[in-house]
Amino acid sequence: MPENVQATSAVPATTIRARMKAPEWGALLIFLLAEIVFFTINSPYFLSWPNIVNIITALSITGILAAGGTILLIAGQFDLSVGSGTAFVALMFAIAAQSLGIMPAVGVAVLVGVGIGMLNGFLVTVVGVNALITTLGTLAIFRGLTLSIGGASSVRITGFDWAIARPFLDIPLSAVLFLVIAVGIAVLLSRTVFGRTIYAIGANENAARLVGIRTKKTLFLGFVISGVCMAITGLVSASQLGSTSGTTGTGLELAVVTAIILGGTSLKGGTGSMFGTVLGLLIVGVLNNGMTLMNINSTWQQVAAGTLLILAVSFDQIRQRFIRA
Amino acid sequence: MPENVQATSAVPATTIRARMKAPEWGALLIFLLAEIVFFTINSPYFLSWPNIVNIITALSITGILAAGGTILLIAGQFDLSVGSGTAFVALMFAIAAQSLGIMPAVGVAVLVGVGIGMLNGFLVTVVGVNALITTLGTLAIFRGLTLSIGGASSVRITGFDWAIARPFLDIPLSAVLFLVIAVGIAVLLSRTVFGRTIYAIGANENAARLVGIRTKKTLFLGFVISGVCMAITGLVSASQLGSTSGTTGTGLELAVVTAIILGGTSLKGGTGSMFGTVLGLLIVGVLNNGMTLMNINSTWQQVAAGTLLILAVSFDQIRQRFIRA
Amino acid sequence: MSAPTFLSVRGIRKSFGSVKVLHGVDLDLPAGSVTALLGENGAGKSTFVRILAGDHHADEGNIEIDGAPISFRSVAQSREAGIRLIAQEIADAPTLSVAENITLGAVPNRLGFVDYGAMRSIAQRALDSLGADLQLDAPVSSLRLGERQIVEIARATAGASRCLIFDEPTAALSDAETKRLFALIERMRSRGVAILYITHRLDEVFAIADRVCVLRDGRVSLDAKVAEVDQTAVVTAMVGRAVASHQDHHVYAETGAARLVEVRGLTSDSFFNIDVDVAPGEIVGIYGKVGSGVPELAGAIFGAVPHASGDILVDGKPVIFRHPSEAIAQGFGFLPADRASEGLLRPRSVAENLAAPSWRRLARGAFVSRRIETSAFGRWHKTLKVRSRPDGAERIATLSGGNQQKVLLGRWLEAGSKLLLLVEPTRGVDVGARQEIYQVLRDLARQGHGILIASSDYEDITEAATRAIVMVRGQMVAHLPQNEISTARLTEAAGGGAHA
Amino acid sequence: QDAGITPPPEVAQFEEIAPGSGEGLTIGFTQLGLGVPFTEALQKGMVAAAETAGVNLVTCDSKFDAAAALDCARQFRTQNVDGLVTFQADAAAAANICAEGPQVPVIAIDIEQQPCQTAFVGAANTYAGQIVGYAIGQYFKENFDCQYDAWVSLESLAVGVVNDMRMGGMREGFAQVCGEVQNLRVIDTGAGGQADTAQRQVTDTLTALPGAQKIIVVGINEDVVTGALAAARSQNRTENLYLGVQNFDPGNCQIWTAPHFIASAAYFPEKYAQLILPNLIKAVKGEEIAKQILVPHEVVTKDNMMQLYPETNC
């Protein structure tokens, strides 16, 4: 992948200094602001508090999964099973809620999420199967199980409406939860030993191993965290929709990866941040919201979204080259 | 990514010798044979010539795209736009065929495919946008364009039935084409200087440049080859179905990546082979075919496919460890 | 002085399949003492110390620490025992900062939260003790090879340790840095740390070691106090025979042939206003320590990195190389400084690596021919004493560091480049093979090739060069004709630029 | 022809839109998901009708995903729409979607939106399935004494209940004439029913039915039947497929001219708007409207397709 590897040994020192001043995500922030200005001009509803809340609420499920995904991608790993994991958690929760009641069912959901994460982690770190294959496999397995066990029709879940409650500032709890998790993971990644270990493993797994870091244990934990995120999103989804079905969460994996990579985390691992991921999420989220407010046909929305995705990153590349010159 | 990086420098030389004897794909071959034995026992239709032809025919579109994809992944690049590229080519072909006639329309299709490849290549090698983001972007763009231009209803294509013709051995031309392309790319990769260059770029782009390889030009060419593959699959799809619609080729990108990675090409680049990819394609293809013959419910098919995907790679990992011990 | 033995190793055996690397190594490491470990490329030195570091597992043998048997199942256990290895290949986290790399694996923290203040002061102290001046917040990927090596050393010496193992630490260091490293080793020794020091530079052995061990044929062939041996004895123990230098002095004779390259006023942000030219038959040595801009100059002539101003003339006409392939087309060859990131195609075979710039020539039309390629490899396998299979079919990643270096040099010999730009051509190469390489270079020069050696190793210059240039901080400070080239003159001229 | 199946009493008739009847109103329309003929035709009809009525129509595509439909509802609340048309995939999620959306009159399309639904407009899915199944049954009874080799059902499980109602309805309608369906093969053709998935699976299925001369193939939409035809064509077995379809897109000649196209159910998605808009405008103005407004489906066969869709040009 062409992220201008290692800048050879001969990168002029000026570049380094310039980079320090204009952070990685500077261009993305500008891009986001440009989007906001554009939509504010084009829709009277865009820059209103309810709409801002809408944007964040719409991001909450993708965002929570992206938080776990950011940890994994920084460590050089993938998790594509997040969407079907969410659906499976939600289904298990719905079934358990019917027979055991809500609170025990929440426990079941957490166990299922952690279980999925442990399964992925075991396959990747112990058996040694490539993370992409592993999670493509579990993606299919849990989607298949959800459809087989739950059947095609959706299952109703009642008495579990916390996620759409709006206790303060008219913000739904699901959005609050997303913000809390985002901040938590941001702190975890940038401030804790565990977080820095994740970066070290992603930057050079061998080097990390040679300084005595238990790389496999850490990666395993990363997958478990991703599993916990699935448990949470499974519960958020169940609560928001008051139901769950076989198609819940379809395609989330791609939305998650897109946001993370757009936010500057490299597929090679070792770089990235939760802040970048949040920017990535917002760029996509604002775009979708704004285009719908402008009543743009969804097929053209796709074209615009693809174009802007590329533009956002191109912009960053060109800015970097500009600084270098 | 956890492909047991470089087997750390600690790979014993026995392994090396053993590997020479039992090549990378040995375990996958055994796995494929096991599948074949299983389905032969469980379905009387499985091991018949028409069914073997069916399996290969069903693979032809995925396979042709995977041929181009293998080149790119060995060079450390991705192309996720193959599915929507195929649909877009097919639509442009259908439209051109209506107004210009079949032969000029074939020319249009080739130009469109090459154009998509050039666009991807330009964005990745000249602008410097990450290949994943680029091709996620063009995936959305060309899907959106296909839906916007073509509308949702399928467009009829008449007088273009070559792909289902069976000139010899009862094999449709689309399958023949796939086989020819697979062999061609296998030779290209393993025997030609161009192939070497691809491996070198994937192994160490920087070092490749310093031995005089025009890395960007080569990568650009890799994307164009992928675009040519889209042109071909667009034509195959149009001919096979006798029509094209907005959903043509949905999800192909994942099938393609799965086959390539299953076949042993590493996400890190620098390793892999077309033969491995063909094995990967066959493992998935035989599985789908066999389960349909056994009339297994498709949701359980998903579960089985995911499980077997993981098993196939686990098996390989465990075998390697066994040899080492 | 019979210091207590910290580490005692008996009968270590290790094979990589059929390749027996170590068969019965016995070694004692006394506390408060420096033991030098020598041996030819591929003798198994790195393998041995990686066993001590818990990175490899011995097939057989016993390890005792403080007299108690211990078995290392993991790197963590070895570190627990106080052993720190500075490996031959740099193993750092490129995207993390200098401070984070120095504290990698031992991050100062409060309840799991990184204490960045403490991290910076630990890192600063470690760097200070090496006299290094690096920005703590700079990502390691922005550093030069030598600076990254310093970070590695700083990491190993930052915390408390009982045993330090250096695997060719000075290969990428300047003289000044080497001196400060020696001072550090001296301090560590006086604190009772057991030190094992691998090198190919005999003068270093006599400068710092108390004891010298030589690995040969998988065993220790010499284990003696430094005071009791001389250079010849050590070399003989390594190679099995004495290695003579200066067997053959190539003297450049002006032929009047056009210069292969003329560089006029070349300037970038690492070097300023450089004039240099190379004629056929000449071996121009450019001597400069880390920070002198010497490797960057060689890279700029090759077109690997851009330069700001000045001209490069070939056949009297200015050329601009926008890509290395254009330089190669002009008959240039370039051996880069950083083996790992700029040279090796790690997953590919040894023969394929060696042939890389010549693939097209060795092919039949568009198709590669493994037979022709293997025979090309055969030519250099012997000449350069590469310890590998004769057909070069194994992955290059499995070769020892010095042997990898020989293959990368062989690349450009096989390519038959008219002008060779060689950065640190003998980095990590053993004493015997070094002389072979100098001989090959002299032979090439006699055949009319031009060679530019950019090196911080004065031996490269004194042994091979027909004239020398000394650079300090990007400026040319001296120009020595062949008869004036000596270690003393080189270090003296370069001394002016030593870091304060 | 569908005499054996009684239409439900709520079936309504299409009426022309009165120009300017909704002047000044903003109406939100949550679309099920573009990219399939049915929804595209629906959308075209809605846009045209809104224009005639002078209504400002704002569309939000839920892409077959209940979570996206929830977001659409929230956006419509932000935009203060006067009335809402909701076509989203998950009936069980309706309660929360209602709760989060604007508190205005709601017309649900095809899938119930309880508790906020003012009226339901939509396909009588089961009925639409039954009439096709019944027609196939009659055909097989008349011609083959109800003998057939297999019943291949090309479904889209992702579509949920609707899938069950239509595909199950076809089996029920058939069963009324020929008894319980035999040798049933249910094939999932992916989200929304995709031609290439159908093609691949039908190819394998045909291999597993060697020599079968009478295979009944029913599909949830036209695409999957196109895929089945392509599979048969490549094995030269087009003659063996007896086709039952849902929906009728007059441009899709491949199916209507197939040798054994038996029956399809016309849904008239392009005319849905004629049932929806006038009623929603009334509801917004506070008038009473019917709670159930069902589409007058028709069985389409080779014999009557030119009368129903004169623009058919096959």
Ligand SMILES: Nc1ncnc2c1ncn2[C@@H]1O[C@H](COP(=O)(O)OP(=O)(O)OP(=O)(O)O)[C@@H](O)[C@H]1O
């Ligand atoms: N992973 C491996 N697989 C196979 N052979 C290996 C592997 N690692 C090392 N070897 C072989 O073991 C031998 C010893 O290598 P080692 O790196 O220990 O040598 P060294 O003494 O450190 O040499 P140098 O001075 O060049 O660094 C070499 O012949 C090398 O090819």
Ligand SMILES: Nc1ncnc2c1ncn2[C@@H]1O[C@H](COP(=O)(O)OP(=O)(O)OP(=O)(O)O)[C@@H](O)[C@H]1O
């Ligand atoms: N670079 C390579 N890497 C791996 N295998 C190779 C490579 N080059 C060639 N081979 C394999 O080695 C074998 C011999 O190759 P090739 O036919 O090119 O050599 P040759 O027969 O000695 O030369 P020629 O026939 O052209 O005189 C073939 O099986 C080929 O697949």
Ligand SMILES: [Mg+2]
């Ligand atoms: Mg070594």
Ligand SMILES: [Mg+2]
């Ligand atoms: Mg031959």
